[in-house]
Amino acid sequence: MEKITSLAKRRGFVFQSSEIYGGQSGAWDYGPLGIELKNRIAGAWWKEMTRLHDNIVGLDAAILMHPRTWEASGHVENFTDPLVDCKKCKSRFRADMIPEENLAAKKCPDCGGELTDTRKFNLMFKSHIGAAEDTASIIYLRPETAQGIYVNYKNIIQSNRMKIPFGIAQIGKAFRNEIVTKNFIFRTCEFEQMEMQYFVKPGTDEEWFNEWRKQRWAYYEKLGVKMDHLRWHQHGPDELAHYAKDAWDIQYLFPMGWRELEGVHNRTDYDLGRHSEFSGKDMQYIDQDNNNERYTPYIIETSAGLTRNVLMILCDAYDEELVTPDKNSGGVAEAASGTASSADDWRTVLRFHPDLAPVTVAVLPLMKKDGLAELAQDIRKSLQDDYATDYDQSGAIGRRYRRQDEAGTPFCVTVDYDSKEDKTVTLRFRDSMEQVRVPIVELADRIRQEIKAYKRIK
Numbered sequence: 001m002e003k004i005t006s007l008a009k010r011r012g013f014v015f016q017s018s019e020i021y022g023g024q025s026g027a028w029d030y031g032p033l034g035i036e037l038k039n040r041i042a043g044a045w046w047k048e049m050t051r052l053h054d055n056i057v058g059l060d061a062a063i064l065m066h067p068r069t070w071e072a073s074g075h076v077e078n079f080t081d082p083l084v085d086c087k088k089c090k091s092r093f094r095a096d097m098i099p100e101e102n103l104a105a106k107k108c109p110d111c112g113g114e115l116t117d118t119r120k121f122n123l124m125f126k127s128h129i130g131a132a133e134d135t136a137s138i139i140y141l142r143p144e145t146a147q148g149i150y151v152n153y154k155n156i157i158q159s160n161r162m163k164i165p166f167g168i169a170q171i172g173k174a175f176r177n178e179i180v181t182k183n184f185i186f187r188t189c190e191f192e193q194m195e196m197q198y199f200v201k202p203g204t205d206e207e208w209f210n211e212w213r214k215q216r217w218a219y220y221e222k223l224g225v226k227m228d229h230l231r232w233h234q235h236g237p238d239e240l241a242h243y244a245k246d247a248w249d250i251q252y253l254f255p256m257g258w259r260e261l262e263g264v265h266n267r268t269d270y271d272l273g274r275h276s277e278f279s280g281k282d283m284q285y286i287d288q289d290n291n292n293e294r295y296t297p298y299i300i301e302t303s304a305g306l307t308r309n310v311l312m313i314l315c316d317a318y319d320e321e322l323v324t325p326d327k328n329s330g331g332v333a334e335a336a337s338g339t340a341s342s343a344d345d346w347r348t349v350l351r352f353h354p355d356l357a358p359v360t361v362a363v364l365p366l367m368k369k370d371g372l373a374e375l376a377q378d379i380r381k382s383l384q385d386d387y388a389t390d391y392d393q394s395g396a397i398g399r400r401y402r403r404q405d406e407a408g409t410p411f412c413v414t415v416d417y418d419s420k421e422d423k424t425v426t427l428r429f430r431d432s433m434e435q436v437r438v439p440i441v442e443l444a445d446r447i448r449q450e451i452k453a454y455k456r457i458k
Ligand code: ATP
Pocket: 144, 176, 178, 185, 186, 187, 188, 189, 190, 191, 192, 193, 260, 261, 262, 263, 303, 304, 305, 306, 307, 308, 309
């Protein structure tokens, strides 16, 4: 994780929030490469969950919601973590995250000091809206995006003539006053979620639940994620929310171990039932195709962390390998079989799927002079409309390739003296390090074909 954190900072993926003031824990800033990566992950999810379905529509609900929302959802009462403090070293822990023997003996796992009793700690950030600081104007930062979907469910049925089953997808910020924020961007107080709530007829919920589990698993496979780093975890009786009928998490093998990446939940009719009760509005669905049958839909939720997905994709893509001088074989030897070598023989490479890579194509003139830089700039311009591009003319070409490898750029285009004569360039592939000669006029199409045909090789 240290290597990933340091690469992320060095290359401008992620910076600590307010670093010049010593940093703000639980919050991170996404730099130029980071925002591109995050946007692409969000884009891939959005395409998967909306464009590829004719019965799922999007929504962007406000972060600030009527405070009754959070009473109805149960967050005011139940959205708590068990908290203990060490009286000696002042460390704060989630009681369910420290060894049971420490909790039983009230002994701090860090310094051995005495722990306080466990108390409930509500994770919602609370503020005030309006001029007067009284209870009438309490407002919460939403701790999940889902409720914005539930309260709009009738609006969407009416405005878009949706028929059950249908889904509503949303990507947006959520805030939780997490007790422990460590492991970089894994668990933060400000984060983003990608949620899709699927409204189904009671009785069909189990079928849809299984279908969404299948689809969410296939999605990660499509992105080229290492499938042996993913597994399912079913919530046991002690984990299952009281309203949920079934819940399965997709866990990823992060550097600190298996952790939740996304949850697929059968939330029953709890949410709409509660909003109906608290708002006094009828949230039932009227099935006009079926004698106006009325029922409160069940909800199948797929809930993934966007920022947690950024960390997963960074971890999954990260690789170091020993590069041999033998360029004919692609120039790569297995790191494990590496003999003594200088630091220069190693490369760090982020093996992003080309659809997710922050930069798709980097254009590199072999030399700045003799018109090569101008030609390279022209080529870059011709690609800009279709691809995220970069241009780099400084330093030895080998070093420039390494820089692009480290940023996860899948394709480099090198412009040399021959390019001026025969109008071809070298297309270099990040993963295999192979190089082929391609006519400039065919470059954009060739890259498109390569992206379509992309298969992860390592
Ligand atoms: P955890 O058990 O890790 O606290 P959770 O079960 O409360 O998570 P959900 O409420 O189901 O999580 O949220 C759905 C998804 O949102 C999670 O799978 C995770 O990817 C993401 N998520 C939740 N809390 C955070 C956080 N504090 N920081 C970053 N991502 C988060």
